[in-house]
Amino acid sequence: MSIRCRFAPSPTGYLHIGGVRTALFNWLLARQAGGQFILRIDDTDLQRNQDEALQPILDGFRWLGINWDEGPEVGGPHAPYYQSQRLSRYQNEVRRLLHAGAAYRDYATPEETAAERAEAEAAKQDFVYSRRWMAETDEQAQAFEAEGRKCVVRLKMPREGQCSFYDHIRGEVSFDWAREQDHVVQRADGTCLYHLASVVDDFDFQITHVVRAIEHLSNTPRQIFIAQALGYPLPEYAHIPFVAEPGSKTKMSKRKIAQYLKNPDFKKMLDHGMAIAQRIGKSITPESFNPVLVDFYKTVGYLPDAINNYLVLLGWSLDDRTEEFTREEMIQQFSLQRVVKSEASFDPQKLLSFQARYMSRLPVKQKVPLVIPYLQAAGLVAEPIPCEMGETVAAVVTAAGDRLVVAGDILQFDDFFLPDEALPYDPKAFEKRIGKAEKAEFLLNEFRKVLVGVEPFDAASLERALHGFCETQQIQPGDIVHALRVALTGKGVGFGLFDTLAILGRDRSLRRIQAALLRKQSAPA
RNA sequence: GGCCCCGUCGUCUAGCGGUCUAGGACACCGCCCUUUCACGGCGGGAACACGGGUUCGAGUCCCGUCGGGGUCACCA
Numbered sequence: 001m002s003i004r005c006r007f008a009p010s011p012t013g014y015l016h017i018g019g020v021r022t023a024l025f026n027w028l029l030a031r032q033a034g035g036q037f038i039l040r041i042d043d044t045d046l047q048r049n050q051d052e053a054l055q056p057i058l059d060g061f062r063w064l065g066i067n068w069d070e071g072p073e074v075g076g077p078h079a080p081y082y083q084s085q086r087l088s089r090y091q092n093e094v095r096r097l098l099h100a101g102a103a104y105r106d107y108a109t110p111e112e113t114a115a116e117r118a119e120a121e122a123a124k125q126d127f128v129y130s131r132r133w134m135a136e137t138d139e140q141a142q143a144f145e146a147e148g149r150k151c152v153v154r155l156k157m158p159r160e161g162q163c164s165f166y167d168h169i170r171g172e173v174s175f176d177w178a179r180e181q182d183h184v185v186q187r188a189d190g191t192c193l194y195h196l197a198s199v200v201d202d203f204d205f206q207i208t209h210v211v212r213a214i215e216h217l218s219n220t221p222r223q224i225f226i227a228q229a230l231g232y233p234l235p236e237y238a239h240i241p242f243v244a245e246p247g248s249k250t251k252m253s254k255r256k257i258a259q260y261l262k263n264p265d266f267k268k269m270l271d272h273g274m275a276i277a278q279r280i281g282k283s284i285t286p287e288s289f290n291p292v293l294v295d296f297y298k299t300v301g302y303l304p305d306a307i308n309n310y311l312v313l314l315g316w317s318l319d320d321r322t323e324e325f326t327r328e329e330m331i332q333q334f335s336l337q338r339v340v341k342s343e344a345s346f347d348p349q350k351l352l353s354f355q356a357r358y359m360s361r362l363p364v365k366q367k368v369p370l371v372i373p374y375l376q377a378a379g380l381v382a383e384p385i386p387c388e389m390g391e392t393v394a395a396v397v398t399a400a401g402d403r404l405v406v407a408g409d410i411l412q413f414d415d416f417f418l419p420d421e422a423l424p425y426d427p428k429a430f431e432k433r434i435g436k437a438e439k440a441e442f443l444l445n446e447f448r449k450v451l452v453g454v455e456p457f458d459a460a461s462l463e464r465a466l467h468g469f470c471e472t473q474q475i476q477p478g479d480i481v482h483a484l485r486v487a488l489t490g491k492g493v494g495f496g497l498f499d500t501l502a503i504l505g506r507d508r509s510l511r512r513i514q515a516a517l518l519r520k521q522s523a524p525a
Numbered sequence: 526g527g528c529c530c531c532g533u534c535g536u537c538u539a540g541c542g543g544u545c546u547a548g549g550a551c552a553c554c555g556c557c558c559u560u561u562c563a564c565g566g567c568g569g570g571a572a573c574a575c576g577g578g579u580u581c582g583a584g585u586c587c588c589g590u591c592g593g594g595g596u597c598a599c600c601a
Contacts, residue, residue, distance in 0.1 A: 187599045320539035350551045481560035493562040
C-alpha cells in the first residue's frame with residue numbers, strides 16, 4: 001500500500017516554522033514513497049473568516065515548494081478537506097460510537113464537571129469523572145432532559161489495562177487507560193471536537209502514517225480508542241520532537257516573541273528583516289512579522305531551498321557530515337529512523353548560514369529577478385524596469401557578491417539608484433573620512449581631475465589610475481580610498497571601489513565627488 | 526502535582542560495547558588575504574548531566590538521582 005501522509009493546520013493566519021518542519025517531514029515521506037501528501041484544514045472550532053486566515057498558510061507552503069496532492073484549492077477524491085464541512089460525517093460516527101457503547105451522552109453541566117474536577121484536585125487525586133449524569137439508555141436521557149439538561153457525548157474510556165502502540169521515533173509506548181479522561185467528542189451544540197474529527201478524517205482519507213509533533217503523543221491513546229471502537233485500522237505513528245526556542249528546550253511559540261528578543265541572534269535577524277520590510281513599505285507588527293513565521297522569510301527575500309535544507313536538519317541527519325541536500329536528495333535520503341528523539345532549538349545563525357551558502361551559489365542571472373521587486377517596492381526603480389536599469393542592477397549584484405545574503409539586502413546598495421543630488425551621507429563616515437581627514441579635500445579634488453581622463457572607464461583602468469595617482473602624490477591607497485567611497489556612496493562600507501566607480505560611470509562619479517566637496521565646504525569640520 | 530518524553534561542544538548533530546585522548550557543521554576567538562565591508566584560507570578553545578551497577582572494556586546496556594520539556598479543555 002502506498003504511503004499517505006497529512007499535515008493538518010488550523011487556519012490561524014500564520015504559518016509557524018515548526019509546523020513547516022512537521023509538514024516537510026510528512027511531505028518528504030510521501031514523495032519518497034511515491035505516495036500522497038494531503039493538506040487538511042482543522043477548523044472544527046473557529047468561527048473566524050476562514051479564507052483570510054488560510055491563505056497565508058497555503059501561500060507559505062507554495063512558496064516553499066511543499067505541494068499537496070489533495071486539499072484546499074486542489075480538491076481530491078475525499079473532498080471536502082475542511083473539517084468544518086464534514087460535520088455530518090463526524091456526527092454519524094458519534095452515533096456509531098454510542099451504539100457500540102464506546103461513548104455515552106453526558107448531561108452534566110460544565111459547572112458540575114468543573115466542580116468534580118476541583119474536588120479531585122483539592123483531594124490531590126487524579127480526576128476521574130463519576131459518570132453521575134451519564135445516560136446510556138433513552139429513559140435515562142429523557143429523565144435528564146426533563147430537568148432541562150443538555151448533553152455532550154463523551155468517550156467511555158476503559159478504566160483498566162494499558163494502551164500500547166508502536167511509534168517510529170519512540171519505539172514501544174504505553175499508557176494506562178485509567179489515566180485517560182472520558183473526553184468529550186461532541187459538544188452540546190452538536191459540533192464535534194478535534195480528536196474525533198482527526199481520527200475519522202485520517203480513516204476517510206486513508207492516511208497510513210501520522211507524523212506529528214510530540215505534544216500529540218499523549219493524545220494518541222484516546223485516538224486509538226476511537227479508531228478501534230469504530231473498527232478503523234490504525235495508522236502508523238511517528239511523534240517527532242518539536243522545534244524549541246532559540247537557546248532553549250521550550251516549545252517555540254509565536255506568542256513569545258518579546259521573550260525571544262532577548263536572544264541576540266534572534267533579535268539581529270528580526271532587526272535585519274524589519275529594516276528591509278520598512279523600506280519596501282510593508283506594514284509590520286511583531287505578531288505578524290518575525291522569524292517564527294514563514295512569511296518573514298518570504299518578505300525579506302530568503303531562498304526556499306535554504307530554509308528547507310535548514311529545517312530538514314532540525315531533528316534529522318543523514319550521517320556525521322552531510323549537511324547539504326537538494327530537494328531530490330532530501331526526498332531520497334530522508335528516513336524516520338534517523339529522526340532524533342530530543343527537541344531541537346531553532347538557531348537563526350545556522351539558518352542564515354544556509355541562506356548565505358545557497359545565495360552565493362546562485363548565478364547573477366537568477367539573483368537579479370529576485371532583487372528587482374525590492375528596488376521597485378522601495379521606489380528606486382521604475383516598474384516595469386527599463387532595460388538599461390536592468391543592466392545596472394546586474395552590475396550591482398555582481399559587484400555585491402556575497403554581501404547579498406538575502407534578496408532584500410540589495411537595498412543596502414540603494415545609493416546606485418538614487419539621484420546624485422539626493423544622496424544621503426552617513427554622518428559618522430563623512431566626518432571621519434572627509435570632514436576631519438586633513439588631506440581628503442585636496443586628494444578628492446586632484447583625483448577628480450584624473451578621473452576625467454580615464455579611458456576606458458572600467459574597473460581595471462580605474463585601479464591603474466588610482467595606483468598611479470597614489471605614486472605621484474606619495475600616498476597610500478588607503479589615504480584616498482575611504483574618502484572616495486564616502487563621496488561616491490555616502491557610506492563608509494560597500495563593495496569594491498573600482499566597481500563602484502565603473503557602475504556609477506564618469507559623469508555621476510564626478511558629480512558626486514563635487515557634491516561631497518561642496519558639503520565639506522558648507523559644513524566645515 | 527499525576528502521567529509521559531528527552532538529556533554528547535553555546536547551537537544542530539555523528540556515535541547503535543573496544544577503531545572515542547569523542548567526529549562534522551554553525552557560532553565564537555586568533556592569524557593570513559585585503560581600500561572598507563563581506564568572502565576565502567589556516568589555526569584554536571569548546572561536550573558525553575550526576576551516581577550506582579552489568580562487562581575484560583560504557584558516550585553507547587540497566588537502575589536511580591538531578592535537570593529540561595510536553596500533556597492533563599465542551600482548544601487544535
